[in-house]
Amino acid sequence: MTHDHVISAKSLSRADIETVLDRAAEIDRSPPDRDRHADDLLALCFFEPSTRTHMSFETAIKRLGGDALDMGPVESSSATKGESLADTVRVVEGYADALVLRHPSEGAAQMASEFVDIPLINAGDGAGQHPTQTLLDLYTMREAAGDLADLTVGIMGDLKYGRTVHSLAYALTKFDARQHFVSPESLSLPRSVRYDLHESGARLKEHTDLDAVIEELDVLYVTRIQRERFPDENEYRQIAGEYRIDAATLEDAREECVVMHPLPRVDEIAPDVDATQHAHYFEQAHNAVPVRMALLDLLLSEDDR
Amino acid sequence: MTHDHVISAKSLSRADIETVLDRAAEIDRSPPDRDRHADDLLALCFFEPSTRTHMSFETAIKRLGGDALDMGPVESSSATKGESLADTVRVVEGYADALVLRHPSEGAAQMASEFVDIPLINAGDGAGQHPTQTLLDLYTMREAAGDLADLTVGIMGDLKYGRTVHSLAYALTKFDARQHFVSPESLSLPRSVRYDLHESGARLKEHTDLDAVIEELDVLYVTRIQRERFPDENEYRQIAGEYRIDAATLEDAREECVVMHPLPRVDEIAPDVDATQHAHYFEQAHNAVPVRMALLDLLLSEDDR
Amino acid sequence: MTHDHVISAKSLSRADIETVLDRAAEIDRSPPDRDRHADDLLALCFFEPSTRTHMSFETAIKRLGGDALDMGPVESSSATKGESLADTVRVVEGYADALVLRHPSEGAAQMASEFVDIPLINAGDGAGQHPTQTLLDLYTMREAAGDLADLTVGIMGDLKYGRTVHSLAYALTKFDARQHFVSPESLSLPRSVRYDLHESGARLKEHTDLDAVIEELDVLYVTRIQRERFPDENEYRQIAGEYRIDAATLEDAREECVVMHPLPRVDEIAPDVDATQHAHYFEQAHNAVPVRMALLDLLLSEDDR
Numbered sequence: 001m002t003h004d005h006v007i008s009a010k011s012l013s014r015a016d017i018e019t020v021l022d023r024a025a026e027i028d029r030s031p032p033d034r035d036r037h038a039d040d041l042l043a044l045c046f047f048e049p050s051t052r053t054h055m056s057f058e059t060a061i062k063r064l065g066g067d068a069l070d071m072g073p074v075e076s077s078s079a080t081k082g083e084s085l086a087d088t089v090r091v092v093e094g095y096a097d098a099l100v101l102r103h104p105s106e107g108a109a110q111m112a113s114e115f116v117d118i119p120l121i122n123a124g125d126g127a128g129q130h131p132t133q134t135l136l137d138l139y140t141m142r143e144a145a146g147d148l149a150d151l152t153v154g155i156m157g158d159l160k161y162g163r164t165v166h167s168l169a170y171a172l173t174k175f176d177a178r179q180h181f182v183s184p185e186s187l188s189l190p191r192s193v194r195y196d197l198h199e200s201g202a203r204l205k206e207h208t209d210l211d212a213v214i215e216e217l218d219v220l221y222v223t224r225i226q227r228e229r230f231p232d233e234n235e236y237r238q239i240a241g242e243y244r245i246d247a248a249t250l251e252d253a254r255e256e257c258v259v260m261h262p263l264p265r266v267d268e269i270a271p272d273v274d275a276t277q278h279a280h281y282f283e284q285a286h287n288a289v290p291v292r293m294a295l296l297d298l299l300l301s302e303d304d305r
Numbered sequence: 306m307t308h309d310h311v312i313s314a315k316s317l318s319r320a321d322i323e324t325v326l327d328r329a330a331e332i333d334r335s336p337p338d339r340d341r342h343a344d345d346l347l348a349l350c351f352f353e354p355s356t357r358t359h360m361s362f363e364t365a366i367k368r369l370g371g372d373a374l375d376m377g378p379v380e381s382s383s384a385t386k387g388e389s390l391a392d393t394v395r396v397v398e399g400y401a402d403a404l405v406l407r408h409p410s411e412g413a414a415q416m417a418s419e420f421v422d423i424p425l426i427n428a429g430d431g432a433g434q435h436p437t438q439t440l441l442d443l444y445t446m447r448e449a450a451g452d453l454a455d456l457t458v459g460i461m462g463d464l465k466y467g468r469t470v471h472s473l474a475y476a477l478t479k480f481d482a483r484q485h486f487v488s489p490e491s492l493s494l495p496r497s498v499r500y501d502l503h504e505s506g507a508r509l510k511e512h513t514d515l516d517a518v519i520e521e522l523d524v525l526y527v528t529r530i531q532r533e534r535f536p537d538e539n540e541y542r543q544i545a546g547e548y549r550i551d552a553a554t555l556e557d558a559r560e561e562c563v564v565m566h567p568l569p570r571v572d573e574i575a576p577d578v579d580a581t582q583h584a585h586y587f588e589q590a591h592n593a594v595p596v597r598m599a600l601l602d603l604l605l606s607e608d609d610r
Numbered sequence: 611m612t613h614d615h616v617i618s619a620k621s622l623s624r625a626d627i628e629t630v631l632d633r634a635a636e637i638d639r640s641p642p643d644r645d646r647h648a649d650d651l652l653a654l655c656f657f658e659p660s661t662r663t664h665m666s667f668e669t670a671i672k673r674l675g676g677d678a679l680d681m682g683p684v685e686s687s688s689a690t691k692g693e694s695l696a697d698t699v700r701v702v703e704g705y706a707d708a709l710v711l712r713h714p715s716e717g718a719a720q721m722a723s724e725f726v727d728i729p730l731i732n733a734g735d736g737a738g739q740h741p742t743q744t745l746l747d748l749y750t751m752r753e754a755a756g757d758l759a760d761l762t763v764g765i766m767g768d769l770k771y772g773r774t775v776h777s778l779a780y781a782l783t784k785f786d787a788r789q790h791f792v793s794p795e796s797l798s799l800p801r802s803v804r805y806d807l808h809e810s811g812a813r814l815k816e817h818t819d820l821d822a823v824i825e826e827l828d829v830l831y832v833t834r835i836q837r838e839r840f841p842d843e844n845e846y847r848q849i850a851g852e853y854r855i856d857a858a859t860l861e862d863a864r865e866e867c868v869v870m871h872p873l874p875r876v877d878e879i880a881p882d883v884d885a886t887q888h889a890h891y892f893e894q895a896h897n898a899v900p901v902r903m904a905l906l907d908l909l910l911s912e913d914d915r
Contacts, residue, residue: 350823360653360702364651364706568698569688587703590701
């Protein structure tokens with residue numbers, strides 16, 4: 001790892017990503033000696049709640065033998081007394097060996113990282129980045145479907161507002177995977193993202209209908225279509241219905257096709273998919289642990305030793 | 306233990322209960338080696354707050370040498386984004402080695418347990434069950450008053466709505482203890498509970514007045530009469546006053562009579578009881594630790610080794 | 611240490627304070643063996659939020675190799691069901707080896723300490739005391755500026771309502787430091803505090819203008835002037851502006867002058883001070899860890915061994 005801070009998936013090179021995924025695979029097979037990180041404290045500073053991300057980072061540091069330190073809910077933090085984010089992280093730096101930051105404002109992680117010397121990990125900053133989600137998505141694809149360069153990945157749902165999706169697309173481009181984007185016209189990739197992906201040499205196609213590509217996919221990545229994007233409730237219902245999958249949808253898919261979802265899901269994937277061999281979304285959620293362990297192990301080893 | 310999940314006191318056999326109480330007594334005398342559970346993580350998923358239960362489970366796993374993982378308040382959890390309980394526990398299963406669930410809906414623990422392979426402990430599900438409370442009540446009686454089969458136990462207060470009380474009554478029946486139920490008519494045992502207890506061969510009597518039995522009791526278990534059960538404030542005050550005990554009430558009791566209460570208490574037990582030899586409610590609260598340690602030790606040992 | 615509970619800075623003798631500061635300095639140089647406190651659990655009972663105090667106590671016990679136990683937010687605690695503070699701490703006593711109490715009511719810590727046998731540390735009780743803040747302030751002065759007896763300390767801002775300031779002034783008096791108090795007339799020391807300090811032999815002077823003393827100071831301790839003290843917004847703005855420092859203010863200060871602030875700051879210290887050699891407020895915040903480690907180490911060693 002050549003980074004002290006992990007702010008965006010975009011800034012991680014293919015080699016960085018491979019280092020993390022390889023370490024995660026090692027950790028998955030045999031967890032590192034708990035003494036190695038016994039002195040390490042990870043501060044969790046969540047300026048907006050995110051249970052899943054919070055719990056998996058806490059799990060990761062504890063599985064490494066270290067411990068976590070929680071800032072608590074933002075409503076009771078010093079921020080409510082008018083303290084700046086820069087001051088908060090400079091205080092927390094004195095308590096912990098690394099810091100995980102979740103913040104509602106885009107750019108918050110980059111700004112905060114300029115004030116601290118301990119490694120800072122961006123765990124989501126508004127419409128910005130959430131690099132460890134991308135890492136665990138890639139890890140799940142690699143473990144479940146094989147070499148990323150050989151994969152054909154379909155990404156379906158809200159491609160316009162979905163932060164997760166953009167980071168994932170940039171990362172898959174680095175690995176030269178084939179990408180199919182499936183969405184209603186109104187929620188297709190933003191122009192700037194499409195442009196950047198083409199500039200980076202992405203092998204991508206766009207579709208409005210899953211049927212057009214389902215047979216080719218090694219991975220189908222489903223995301224939620226949010227009600228609040230639609231002024232009209234009927235339009236929402238109609239579109240959400242068209243981009244929902246169930247066991248029947250998957251009858252046309254390859255037997256090995258891996259279905260993923262960043263969770264929580266609401267209606268996008270019917271419960272009857274859970275029992276099929278395609279369902280990998282819980283495994284994907286569980287992969288948050290080895291991937292975050294790997295990242296912390298790399299950052300904290302650099303730092304201390 | 307023949308159970309992977311601990312959902313209700315009713316489903317625990319007398320042998321199961323004795324296994325837990327015996328292990329708790331051992332742990333009380335000498336805590337197990339901390340290395341034994343150093344790798345164990347216990348997830349605490351509280352869909353409604355319960356400080357005392359939460360803190361004592363956290364204490365228990367930490368005293369065992371393991372660690373806890375908190376889901377955080379339900380207001381900031383994925384449940385508010387529409388995630389089902391089944392999905393939530395399937396995600397948490399990937400983080401932890403066992404799961405404690407507190408939920409406001411009766412039956413939630415049973416349902417959730419069907420989706421996970423790690424041991425799940427019900428820490429209260431609405432009007433349903435709270436089996437570890439029953440275990441610590443039994444442990445306190447056995448340690449403070451002796452063999453459960455020889456005991457005469459008085460249970461006083463709200464016997465109609467009190468979940469704790471019903472579980473306790475079923476468990477005492479398995480041990481063949483004598484039971485006296487003391488309550489106003491309007492808060493006496495529900496018909497179905499009375500019927501089930503008789504069917505199970507319970508040795509029980511019902512009273513409206515503590516004076517009738519106080520001299521016989523080895524244990525007096527007091528519960529709170531809740532204001533919200535009474536449409537009429539005056540009626541509430543009058544009844545609450547009649548079923549409140551103080552040091553004077555206990556002058557007629559046997560010297561060894563053990564007074565218990567699940568806490569928090571409000572007015573049911575006057576502070577002047579605290580200094581008497583009868584007061585065992587703080588000891589009872591403290592017994593949550595060895596009893597929950599014993600249960601976790603048994604469940605996690607089965608699971609891992 | 612001759613105290614089992616730490617309730618107020620006033621009740622700590624000069625020898626007590628020196629014992630803690632000396633131990634903190636040792637710990638700062640080399641942290642104690644983590645095995646020493648591996649069995650120690652510290653309960654954090656915060657009846658009002660205080661992120662910084664909470665996080666630094668949690669850090670302290672974890673850096674010692676022990677673990678923390680959190681009561682959670684007061685809104686979900688048993689207190690909301692009408693439980694008395696005395697009952698709450700008597701229950702928690704059964705879980706933990708020491709207890710940190712933060713409470714909005716003056717005198718709460720003293721009262722609570724009378725009900726428990728484990729060491730209780732007051733982490734702030736309303737307008738009352740916050741002794742560990744005073745200890746870390748003194749530690750910062752001693753480490754950054756030298757022997758307390760030789761120091762000239764300026765304390766500026768709200769001297770009327772500032773709890774921190776009064777405790778600090780009493781403690782500095784024990785060490786015979788010279789003290790300059792700088793504030794607007796309307797926020798000068800309360801008569802009773804001034805009287806007590808004189809009675810204790812304090813070497814103090816009062817000023818309305820920092821210029822009068824800035825050149826003499828080894829330490830400048832700045833506190834926040836709170837908007838809510840002023841009925842008139844304009845008066846607040848004017849006064850807050852006069853008692854705000856920036857890099858230019860410090861041009862008249864001695865080169866070694868150490869600027870402190872209990873944090874969070876809002877406007878009292880301009881960001882351009884951060885880059886000067888005077889800024890010691892983040893170091894001061896970080897000193898919470900060794901000082902609280904030292905205190906816990908002393909209290910828990912007495913208790914257990």
